[in-house]
Amino acid sequence: MDRMFRVLAFWTGIFTVMFYVGDMTTTALLFLVQTAFFLTLSYLRLSERMYMYMFGAYCTVFFVGFTWYSEFILVPGFGH
Secondary structure (H helix, E strand, O other): OHHHHHHHHHHHHHHHHHHHHOOOOOHHHHHHHHHHHHHHHHHOOHHHHHEEEEEEHHHHHHHHHHHHHHHHOOOOOOOO
């Protein structure tokens, strides 16, 4: 299970580079933090149950944050 978190760290690292190259520095910083989180978590040598709990907590925080962002921050508009 720790290898899957390294895979997640790899892909979030790829997204970090792509967002940085695309001049989206705030998003690149957000993905860099996620990369560091996944990489740190992968080397903790936790049990599989704990890895599943951590992934569930990550998904919960992501979904709550994304819903909050899309509801209160993201303003729909035309022609911006």
